[in-house]
Amino acid sequence: xxxxxxxxxxxxxxxxxxxxxxxxxxxxxxxxxxxxxxxxxxxxxxxxxxxxxxxxxxxxxxxxxxxxxxxxxxxxxxxxxxxxxxxxxxxxxxxxxxxxxxxxxxxxxxxxxxxxxxxxxxxxxxxxxxxxxxxxxxxxxxxxxxxxxxxxxxxxxxxxxxxxxxxxxxxxxxxxxxxxxxxxxxxxxxxxxxxxxxxxxxxxxxxxxxxxxxxxxxxxxxxxxxxxxxxxxxxxxxxxxxxxxxxxxxxxxxxxxxxxxxxxxxxxxxxxxxxxxxxxxxxxxxxxxxxxxxxxxxxxxxxxxxxxxxxxxxxxxxxxxxxxxxxxxxxxxxxxxxxxxxxxxxxxxxxxxxxxxxxxxxxxxxxxxxxxxxxxxxxxxxxxxxxxxxxxxxxxxxxxxxxxxxxxxxxxxxxxxxxxxxxxxxxxxxxxxxxxxxxxxxxxxxxxxxxxxxxxxxxxxxxxxxxxxxxxxxxxxxxxxxxxxxxxxxxxxxxxxxxxxxxxxxxxx
Amino acid sequence: xxxxxxxxxxxxxxxxxxxxxxxxxxxxxxxxxxxxxxxxxxxxxxxxxxxxxxxxxxxxxxxxxxxxxxxxxxxxxxxxxxxxxxxxxxxxxxxxxxxxxxxxxxxxxxxxxxxxxxxxxxxxxxxxxxxxxxxxxxxxxxxxxxxxxxxxxxxxxxxxxxxxxxxxxxxxxxxxxxxxxxxxxxxxxxxxxxxxxxxxxxxxxxxxxxxxxxxxxxxxxxxxxxxxxxxxxxxxxxxxxxxxxxxxxxxxxxxxxxxxxxxxxxxxxxxxxxxxxxxxxxxxxxxxxxxxxxxxxxxxxxxxxxxxxxx
Numbered sequence: 001x002x003x004x005x006x007x008x009x010x011x012x013x014x015x016x017x018x019x020x021x022x023x024x025x026x027x028x029x030x031x032x033x034x035x036x037x038x039x040x041x042x043x044x045x046x047x048x049x050x051x052x053x054x055x056x057x058x059x060x061x062x063x064x065x066x067x068x069x070x071x072x073x074x075x076x077x078x079x080x081x082x083x084x085x086x087x088x089x090x091x092x093x094x095x096x097x098x099x100x101x102x103x104x105x106x107x108x109x110x111x112x113x114x115x116x117x118x119x120x121x122x123x124x125x126x127x128x129x130x131x132x133x134x135x136x137x138x139x140x141x142x143x144x145x146x147x148x149x150x151x152x153x154x155x156x157x158x159x160x161x162x163x164x165x166x167x168x169x170x171x172x173x174x175x176x177x178x179x180x181x182x183x184x185x186x187x188x189x190x191x192x193x194x195x196x197x198x199x200x201x202x203x204x205x206x207x208x209x210x211x212x213x214x215x216x217x218x219x220x221x222x223x224x225x226x227x228x229x230x231x232x233x234x235x236x237x238x239x240x241x242x243x244x245x246x247x248x249x250x251x252x253x254x255x256x257x258x259x260x261x262x263x264x265x266x267x268x269x270x271x272x273x274x275x276x277x278x279x280x281x282x283x284x285x286x287x288x289x290x291x292x293x294x295x296x297x298x299x300x301x302x303x304x305x306x307x308x309x310x311x312x313x314x315x316x317x318x319x320x321x322x323x324x325x326x327x328x329x330x331x332x333x334x335x336x337x338x339x340x341x342x343x344x345x346x347x348x349x350x351x352x353x354x355x356x357x358x359x360x361x362x363x364x365x366x367x368x369x370x371x372x373x374x375x376x377x378x379x380x381x382x383x384x385x386x387x388x389x390x391x392x393x394x395x396x397x398x399x400x401x402x403x404x405x406x407x408x409x410x411x412x413x414x415x416x417x418x419x420x421x422x423x424x425x426x427x428x429x430x431x432x433x434x435x436x437x438x439x440x441x442x443x444x445x446x447x448x449x450x451x452x453x454x455x456x457x458x459x460x461x462x463x464x465x466x467x468x469x470x471x472x473x474x475x476x477x478x479x480x481x482x483x484x485x486x487x488x489x490x491x492x493x494x495x496x497x498x499x500x501x502x503x504x505x506x507x508x509x
Numbered sequence: 510x511x512x513x514x515x516x517x518x519x520x521x522x523x524x525x526x527x528x529x530x531x532x533x534x535x536x537x538x539x540x541x542x543x544x545x546x547x548x549x550x551x552x553x554x555x556x557x558x559x560x561x562x563x564x565x566x567x568x569x570x571x572x573x574x575x576x577x578x579x580x581x582x583x584x585x586x587x588x589x590x591x592x593x594x595x596x597x598x599x600x601x602x603x604x605x606x607x608x609x610x611x612x613x614x615x616x617x618x619x620x621x622x623x624x625x626x627x628x629x630x631x632x633x634x635x636x637x638x639x640x641x642x643x644x645x646x647x648x649x650x651x652x653x654x655x656x657x658x659x660x661x662x663x664x665x666x667x668x669x670x671x672x673x674x675x676x677x678x679x680x681x682x683x684x685x686x687x688x689x690x691x692x693x694x695x696x697x698x699x700x701x702x703x704x705x706x707x708x709x710x711x712x713x714x715x716x717x718x719x720x721x722x723x724x725x726x727x728x729x730x731x732x733x734x735x736x737x738x739x740x741x742x743x744x745x746x747x748x749x750x751x752x753x754x755x756x757x758x759x760x761x762x763x764x765x766x767x768x769x770x771x772x773x774x775x776x777x778x779x780x781x782x783x784x785x786x787x788x789x790x791x792x793x794x795x796x797x798x799x800x801x802x803x804x805x806x807x808x809x810x811x812x813x814x815x816x817x818x819x820x
Contacts, residue, residue: 054691075693090688092681092807103681104692110674 004066005030005162005193006051011060013046020046022217024060028162028210033184033194035204035225038214039237039436044197045087047214048164051195052084053077064162083160085151087167093140098122100139101154125156129186144294145176152183162193169203173293174464174497181207199237201230213237238437246489247444247469250452254472255284258425258456259305264314266300266480274300275311276480282425287447287457289471289488291464292500297480298460299341302429305458306338307331319424332361337423339414341430343407347414350403354395355384357402358417365421383420391416392442408439415446426450429460444470464493464500478502517764519651523722524767525760526659527552527714531738532756533666534710536749538584539742540670541703542683542808546602547587548711549735550609554579555715557613560726561620563630569720572630573713580712581705583609588704592697595812606735614728625728632724655717659753662710666749679703683806686813696813711735733787740790744797747806758793762786 004027011024020043028034038044049055051062053071062069064080071077074084091100098115101122108114122135131149133142139150148171155163165184169177184194184207198204204211205225212222213236220236259282266275275297282288292298303309305316307328316323323331332338340346348357356363359380364372368380384398393412395405402410415431428447432440447470451457461467467474471488476499484499531548538545545551555576562568562575583605590601621627633654640650669676681689682699690696718734719726737759745752766785769775775782 052691073693074691078693084691086691090685090691092684092688094684094807095680099677103677103689104694106674106677108674112672113674113677 003030004028005064006195007061007063008047008051009061009063011047011050011057011062013043013050013055013057019217021050021057024214024217024219026212026219026222028193028195030065030193031188031191032209033188033196033207035208035211036195036197036214037199037201037204037211037233037237039199042214042237043217044214045166046217048084048166048195048197051077052082052164078158078160081159081161082164083155083158083162084164084166085148085155085168087170089147089151090154091139091147091150094138096138097133097135097142097150097153100150101125101135101157105158122153122157125153129153129156129183129190131183144171145173145180148172148180149183152187161191162195163187164195164197166197167199168196169198169200170462171294173500174493175501177203201233204233205230215239245469247448249448249472252285252452252454254286255454257281257283258319259458260315260317261301261305262315262317264301264304264316265312266297266304266309267312268300274480275304275314277314278477278481280475280482282456282458284456285451285454286472287451287459287470289467289474290458290460290477291467291474291496292462292477294462296477296500298429298477300480301477302341302427302460305331305427306336332421335422335424337418337421337426339418339426339428339431341433343410343414344403348402348410351401353399354388354393354402354405354413355380355398357413358384358387358398358420360417362417362421387413387416387420391446408435408442411435411439411443415443419446419450423450423455425456425458427458427460430462431459432461432463432466440466464496468493468496476500513768515648516768517761519648520764520767521757521760522652522656522659523760524763525757526653526656527717527721528734528738528741528759529659529753529756530655530662530714530717531711531735532741532745532752533662533749534707534714535739535742536745536747536752537666537669537679537703537710538707539806539809540683540747541679541700542686542806542811542813543587543591543700543704544598544602544810545584545587545704545707545711546599546736546739547583547605547609548707548714548738549731549733550602550606551580551583551708551711552715552718552731552735552738553606553613554583554609555712556719556730557616557627557715557726558712559716559720560627560630561616563632563720564620564628567631569631569633572720573633573716576712576716577709578712580708580710580715582708584704584708584711587708588701591812592700592704598810598812610728613726617726617728627726629724630720632720653717653721655713655721658713662713663749663753670749675699675702682813683808686808700813711738714738737786737790740794744793759786759790762789 006028009025011021013021024047036044046055050057053074053076056072069080098119102118106113107117107121119135126133126135131153133146133149133153139147148168169180172180181203184196188194196208208225210222210224211233213220213233215237261278261280264275264278267273278297278301290298300309304311307326311324318334344350349360359368363369369375381398388395388398391412393409395409402413411431418426431443435443447457447459459470468488468491474486474488474491474496475482476484476496478500479502531552535545535548558579559572559576563572587601587605590596591598617627618624635651636654637650642649678694678699681694682696686696715731718730738756741755741759742752744755763786766782769782770779
């Protein structure tokens with residue numbers, strides 16, 4: 001019996017222009033929970049995709065249970081007993097839980113899938129591991145945490161002994177993270193080996209036995225959890241110490257009300273009422289953070305403010321004037337800055353130069369165009385040089401295509417552009433998603449600066465830590481309504497977590 | 510009235526079945542995530558190949574075999590272009606339509622030495638093998654064997670999706686190819702087979718036009734039925750039975766326009782009457798398409814590059 005379930009030796013993977021994994025070596029003992037920590041882009045996912053057989057390493061050995069393996073597809077890694085719970089679930093909403101679980105390994109003959117047996121087997125797994133899933137339901141009807149449990153069932157159905165979890169808690173509200181940790185521990189108890197990828201160190205400390213830290217594609221070190229601390233792991237992850245917690249800010253009183261949403265209702269194409277009488281107010285000189293579990297109406301609210309969605313009823317007052325009925329362009333001209341959730345799809349034209357991206361949506365203004373027709377190249381370039389410097393956008397020159405920059409620098413383009421047009425209201429949706437600590441910090445500092453300049457800022461984020469660190473006020477959204485507004489300075493994470501799930505303070509469901 | 514019904518039912522089946530064959534092919538291909546607008550061209554090629562096969566061997570059944578093989582061959586081009594190379598599916602499809610029509614146009618001259626239409630060949634006569642069925646036997650004896658083949662195809666495609674492993678894999682591949690791959694399914698293989706199957710069915714649909722309904726090939730004889738079939742797929746929400754039914758609705762309107770043309774001293778010019786099936790589909794699609802997005806194939810129309818080779 002080998003002592004280690006997984007031994008990785010000298011794994012190297014190069015992509016054009018980058019070394020994603022450089023000589024990675026570490027081992028995972030049988031039956032332990034081994035955390036893999038590192039910043040975004042550190043190479044964790046690449047490494048796990050290699051282990052899962054989705055990527056083939058350029059160099060190095062993978063040894064599973066003492067036997068060297070070469071994986072060229074997930075089928076191979078599956079045969080070796082490895083299963084992966086992906087960050088973006090690999091599920092088909094239209095199909096039932098059972099069907100999603102058995103895909104590729106259907107019981108019965110090739111002419112007739114034995115659905116009855118399938119239901120029994122899959123339900124048995126759900127029951128054995130106490131995952132509480134009705135396997136005959138359609139996946140699309142399940143909540144996100146339930147879907148995650150379906151992914152776990154899927155892996156267990158494939159008789160995996162080694163389970164890889166890729167950022168599993170990113171999709172969970174705080175309240176359910178504990179429950180999820182319990183699931184991990186119970187899997188461990190039943191003899192499974194678990195690799196747990198996360199950059200949320202509290203959970204890492206809570207469930208893991210060992211943690212291996214990766215930075216810039218290299219292993220920085222492995223520690224036993226009992227011998228380390230959050231501070232040490234953070235230092236290993238980022239290479240220097242960082243202070244976490246609330247951002248300092250100028251001591252100013254909120255001014256007049258800039259955005260006032262009253263009794264907003266919105267029903268989507270499928271006929272589901274997503275906003276059910278939402279009220280919200282944002283004043284000058286304050287950051288209002290929207291806390292909530294994804295899918296509770298954040299997107300609909302934000303798109304109604306921008307003007308992409310037309311609400312059924314209600315008012316969106318902007319400095320007293322109702323914005324409904326105005327086009328997106330008119331709203332932007334009124335002073336709306338908008339950092340969309342998906343920078344690549346909604347905020348940038350990746351093929352355009354950085355200089356052009358920095359004036360998108362403002363290109364018709366006299367500052368950048370003559371008679372609204374001829375672009376003023378010099379003014380555009382000057383603007384770009386200035387913003388690149390002010391916002392520390394790192395690039396070779398301002399004429400390179402925006403698509404060639406890193407995610408952090410792309411986001412800085414959007415942040416800078418939207419802040420540059422003297423907005424009255426600055427709406428930022430998940431502005432630090434996918435960014436590393438350095439870039440996140442700079443984005444959050446910009447939000448604070450805008451607030452200090454007496455702008456109204458609305459921040460929508462799924463990261464409760466970010467909401468707590470940046471906001472002045474926190475509005476909790478649940479089921480299409482703002483259910484509570486609390487002072488961010490005194491808010492505590494746990495009670496926010498309960499509010500986000502729609503239950504009253506501290507009450508159990 | 511009785512006369513009308515006894516005309517309409519067999520004629521609907523006669524006019525609807527070619528569209529239904531092709532629609533079933535469309536269901537298989539689109540469920541796997543590959544749009545195949547080229548079915549129009551596949552029908553044309555199938556119609557032509559059937560005539561050629563029958564012409565040289567004297568047997569319409571060999572003609573059918575030719576049509577099937579030609580349909581598979583043309584969809585194989587679509588497979589290579591869209592699945593292996595990752596070309597835009599719509600562009601590849603349109604190219605195939607033009608290619609097929611061009612080749613058949615030239616082929617008519619090459620094989621038959623005349624332009625516009627082929628020589629007359631042996632066609633597949635209506636079959637009397639169910640003529641002894643009481644009450645409706647006489648009516649059944651007016652049906653082409655193609656109609657029965659159509660029923661069989663419907664049953665097979667339905668069973669494919671309802672029970673078989675492969676049908677299940679087609680759905681998985683069309684909805685989420687990455688997931689299918691991580692579950693050990695060979696995405697490209699499933700798509701290849703699905704598209705080839707659509708070619709087979711499209712070829713059959715074409716064959717029925719030339720050697721089922723008539724006994725020769727005419728340029729332009731498909732006249733958009735391949736597109737109608739794709740409309741039937743959408744209307745039928747990618748479900749084999751509903752798509753078959755939708756094709757029959759188009760067949761009904763086609764039968765109706767034929768019937769109206771037979772009425773003596775009809776004041777409406779026949780050009781307008783011939784518009785009926787196409788107008789009908791426009792109206793039906795306009796009415797039924799509103800919520801189609803909900804039923805659509807999630808990864809339909811998108812090429813899939815294998816993960817391991819992509820990154």
